[in-house]
Amino acid sequence: MMADEDIVLRAEALRKNFGKLEVTRDVAISLPRGARHALIGPNGAGKTTLINLLTGQLKPDAGRIELEGGDITGLAPAHRVRRGLSRTFQINTLFPDLTPIEAVALAVMERERTAGQFWKRLAAHGDAIEESFTILGQLGLADVATRTTRTLPYGQQRLLEIALALATRPRVLLLDEPAAGVPKDESAALFSVIAGLPSDISVLFIEHDMDIVFKFASRIIVLVGGGVLLEADPETVRSDPRVREVYLGHGHG
Amino acid sequence: MTDSIAPIESRDWLRRRSRWSPFEILFWLAALLPFILFPTYLPLASQIAIAALFAISVDLILGYAGIVTLGHAMFFGLGAYFAGIISVRGWGEPVSGLLMAGLFAGIIGYIVSFLITRVQHLALLMVTLGLGLLTYELANALHDLTGGTDGLRGIRTWPIFGQFKFDLWGYTGYAYTLALLFLCFLLSRRLVNSSFGLALRGIRENVKRMPAIGADHKGHLRLVYAISAAIAGLAGGLMAQTTNTVALDSLSFERSADVVVMLILGGTGRLYGAILGTIIFLVARDQLAGINPQYWYFGIGLLLMVVVLFMPTGILGFLARIVDRRK
Ligand SMILES: Nc1ncnc2c1ncn2[C@@H]1O[C@H](COP(=O)(O)OP(=O)(O)OP(=O)(O)O)[C@@H](O)[C@H]1O
Numbered sequence: 001m002m003a004d005e006d007i008v009l010r011a012e013a014l015r016k017n018f019g020k021l022e023v024t025r026d027v028a029i030s031l032p033r034g035a036r037h038a039l040i041g042p043n044g045a046g047k048t049t050l051i052n053l054l055t056g057q058l059k060p061d062a063g064r065i066e067l068e069g070g071d072i073t074g075l076a077p078a079h080r081v082r083r084g085l086s087r088t089f090q091i092n093t094l095f096p097d098l099t100p101i102e103a104v105a106l107a108v109m110e111r112e113r114t115a116g117q118f119w120k121r122l123a124a125h126g127d128a129i130e131e132s133f134t135i136l137g138q139l140g141l142a143d144v145a146t147r148t149t150r151t152l153p154y155g156q157q158r159l160l161e162i163a164l165a166l167a168t169r170p171r172v173l174l175l176d177e178p179a180a181g182v183p184k185d186e187s188a189a190l191f192s193v194i195a196g197l198p199s200d201i202s203v204l205f206i207e208h209d210m211d212i213v214f215k216f217a218s219r220i221i222v223l224v225g226g227g228v229l230l231e232a233d234p235e236t237v238r239s240d241p242r243v244r245e246v247y248l249g250h251g252h253g
Numbered sequence: 254m255t256d257s258i259a260p261i262e263s264r265d266w267l268r269r270r271s272r273w274s275p276f277e278i279l280f281w282l283a284a285l286l287p288f289i290l291f292p293t294y295l296p297l298a299s300q301i302a303i304a305a306l307f308a309i310s311v312d313l314i315l316g317y318a319g320i321v322t323l324g325h326a327m328f329f330g331l332g333a334y335f336a337g338i339i340s341v342r343g344w345g346e347p348v349s350g351l352l353m354a355g356l357f358a359g360i361i362g363y364i365v366s367f368l369i370t371r372v373q374h375l376a377l378l379m380v381t382l383g384l385g386l387l388t389y390e391l392a393n394a395l396h397d398l399t400g401g402t403d404g405l406r407g408i409r410t411w412p413i414f415g416q417f418k419f420d421l422w423g424y425t426g427y428a429y430t431l432a433l434l435f436l437c438f439l440l441s442r443r444l445v446n447s448s449f450g451l452a453l454r455g456i457r458e459n460v461k462r463m464p465a466i467g468a469d470h471k472g473h474l475r476l477v478y479a480i481s482a483a484i485a486g487l488a489g490g491l492m493a494q495t496t497n498t499v500a501l502d503s504l505s506f507e508r509s510a511d512v513v514v515m516l517i518l519g520g521t522g523r524l525y526g527a528i529l530g531t532i533i534f535l536v537a538r539d540q541l542a543g544i545n546p547q548y549w550y551f552g553i554g555l556l557l558m559v560v561v562l563f564m565p566t567g568i569l570g571f572l573a574r575i576v577d578r579r580k
């Protein structure tokens with residue numbers, strides 16, 4: 001299996017039921033290195049659930065997940081993050097009372113395993129703070145680095161979601177509707193930030209806005225009713241009658 | 254806000270947050286006043302210093318990491334009994350005895366932390382409460398070791414460093430407790446201003462996000478729980494050594510509840526809130542209960558409600574806001 005070496009994240013036969021509801025049925029995906037893939041599907045299709053399964057927030061009923069060739073199916077979420085699999089949340093999951101510089105520095109120091117050093121002043125972790133600052137700068141958050149997160153405009157909070165994920169230095173980044181709730185003109189800017197991420201990070205993002213999906217994704221996975229309906233390049237997806245019917249036809253966003 | 258803040262400035266900002274303020278220096282100087290101004294109140298001052306140390310230990314887990322507890326007297330009492338029992342059995346050297354008492358409580362705290370980190374919310378409250386009650390009954394049952402309801406008898410504390418005898422007036426006692434309070438405060442202050450302190454606040458702010466940034470938050474919780482238990486044990490040990498008595502009330506539910514009340518009065522998550530709350534609580538009790546115990550319960554009930562309703566960040570948080578606004 002030579003081709004395997006390029007696949008960073010692979011899931012096979014993933015299955016998850018909530019009671020009788022089949023939310024994930026036999027899903028297989030593979031994300032190559034440097035991918036910019038989109039995951040689309042109507043509301044309730046099971047997109048967030050799939051991300052929860054991949055990152056370990058939920059345990060699959062069946063199936064297998066591999067990260068860079070290693071089995072991570074039974075690994076705790078934090079351990080997956082340390083192996084390079086990071087995510088953002090559809091609904092802001094931030095630290096409301098921390099400032100962005102504190103939050104990002106915390107993620108950096110957790111990665112560096114220096115967060116437990118209770119004897120050393122925070123300001124003495126110069127490298128971590130420097131790095132956090134660079135990350136915030138990349139996302140245009142440098143100006144608000146020392147403001148309390150809860151006071152930031154919503155759009156900047158969405159960017160901080162991404163900053164926190166980047167601070168873990170991911171090889172694979174799963175973005176759950178990064179632009180959810182952001183005005184259309186701002187969401188284009190947000191996605192150009194995502195497009196500008198280092199090319200060795202593999203990205204899978206969920207997004208409802210088709211213009212954005214077609215612009216930024218090199219490949220699209222269409223999820224319907226918990227199963228993969230189609231995985232193809234944007235052109236094929238755009239012209240597929242089934243996709244038009246179940247997804248585009250019903251009108252979204 | 255349009256100009257970009259340089260990283261240097263941001264680092265400065267982080268550093269400023271942990272800098273000593275004139276208020277703090279003033280406060281610690283004021284803590285010396287009882288020696289000169291109110292020597293008759295030295296025993297009360299010691300009692301306050303011990304309770305403040307206990308409140309700081311609870312602030313570390315409740316105020317910073319957000320773990321609610323109704324059973325922390327467990328560690329206070331374990332420290333008190335440990336220090337008392339070794340003295341009864343012939344080792345009355347205070348400093349080493351105290352350190353051992355703190356270590357003992359810390360070890361028990363670390364063991365218990367594995368249970369604590371498994372539960373949340375109401376279950377957590379019940380587990381801490383249950384463990385507290387359990388320890389109380391255990392101490393009651395081990396009559397030969399603890400003296401049961403009669404309390405521990407025959408504690409004798411040797412002079413500190415073989416030099417300073419514990420005098421009737423409480424000069425040595427207050428100097429000893431104040432020194433320990435200050436040392437533990439310095440340690441706690443460094444801890445909350447460290448990356449570890451930041452991680453604890455992260456847990457309090459959003460425990461769901463912690464694993465998603467790769468954090469071993471349960472490891473952090475176990476560590477802070479053990480440290481907190483050790484400090485509570487030191488406070489208990491101090492009580493045993495300065496009063497030469499240990500009774501079951503050191504393990505009581507009331508003590509666990511009182512310390513939470515003190516903390517909420519003063520304000521959680523700011524260390525000084527623990528100290529201020531303790532001072533207000535114990536001074537008010539001393540004055541009001543002297544007149545009539547009913548006044549005391551009425552007064553503390555009223556005060557608690559006023560604070561919770563109108564000063565959600567505690568009295569110190571309220572004062573800090575006024576000072577900030579003036580700037
Ligand atoms: N913890 C849960 N328990 C029970 N049902 C759940 C749970 N989480 C999700 N579901 C259900 O599973 C289905 C898929 O939910 P999911 O959040 O994965 O959809 P989604 O594709 O992300 O939708 P959206 O576009 O609205 O974000 C929905 O019907 C939802 O109600």
Ligand SMILES: [Mg+2]
Nearest residue numbers: 047048049090
């Ligand atoms: Mg979703």
